Amino acid sequence: MLSTRKMKGEAVQTPDRVSAVYLSEVLSDLDEGADFLSRLTADELATVRAAGSVCRFRKGEGVFFQGDRHSGIWLIEEGSVRTFYAGPSGREITLALWTHGHFIGGPEIFGGGTHMWSADVQEDVELLYLTGARIRQLVDSMPSFAICLINGLVAKGKCYSALVQMLGTRSVTERLAQLLIILGDTHGRAEGNRLVVEKKITHDHLAAIVGSTRQWVTMTLDKFQKKGLITACRGRLSIENYDLLQAETDSSC
Known part of the structure; x- marks a missing residue:
């Protein structure tokens, strides 16, 4: 399986497995533990x-x-x-x-x-x-x-x-931005200059992960979309500007 990784402003595809997803500051740690049985013969x-x-x-x-x-x-x-x-x-x-x-x-x-x-x-x-x-x-x-x-x-x-x-330590807006970054990193597919998140995830799912309500998530995704950071429509989520979205993880809207 190919997993899209966005590093230093460039999206690249690397052979990878489907990663676990949870809120974390360090994306490289997300799938730690997936190979915990690897030392066995x-x-x-x-x-x-x-x-x-x-x-x-x-x-x-x-x-x-x-x-x-x-x-x-x-x-x-x-x-x-x-x-x-x-x-x-x-x-x-x-x-x-x-x-x-x-x-x-x-x-x-x-x-x-x-x-x-x-x-x-x-x-x-x-x-x-x-x-x-x-x-x-x-x-x-x-x-x-x-x-x-x-x-x-x-x-x-x-x-x-x-x-x-x-x-x-993070505001709910920062948490949502970080979650979108995580989804792009673990389930994203490069399509031109955008990352298309191939995992279907509802506003309810996003709200349950970041600790908010579906209404708030819908409102904030709309703000992100107006800023040109993402496109969200009918269950399809695309990250249009990875670097600017990443900046939202360090500064509340």
Whole structure:
């Protein structure tokens, strides 16, 4: 798959996988953790796969829910999964969109306690489910797998730390501009001087990621469009001026 990267004012396409998406200041860190099992040998990876069970979910289905008891983790083999938190009022904030190579269901990988957030399916997925008991057996018998899990949890910790930093130090306008930059970087296709975001994402989705309302997102996207930064029409989003949009990440409108 080709992923468009915009570096130093020039859009270039490089062979890449579909990246995870979450609010972060550092674009290069977005997909850290996707290869957390890469240190395993082929035989070790086969052992891990044999310990799990394959499960499939359709778009819109929930994988686990806030308040459920932890029972294990799911490795994403195909598709995309959203993790999100719902407040007492029912308002949701999207934590991340996870893709192939990542896992969901932490941090209590051995089971126990309750999930602090939920996960639902953004597109049809295939997951490998490992119970907490199976994970403990693998850790006891395969030190390299234990190191992989530590690396995976470190990546998750950095992700949520980056999210908290963005929510705590950036205005909502800056967060939206940064999210558009991230989408252009991870899901953009060069078309002339513009980047066409190939991932379909609604105003509701954008609002849930930046911590705002759909109405505010619609209004702010309209402002960006009038400035010539983007074009947004009928679910199609194009970044018309990457550098000026990037400037919006450092200065509120």
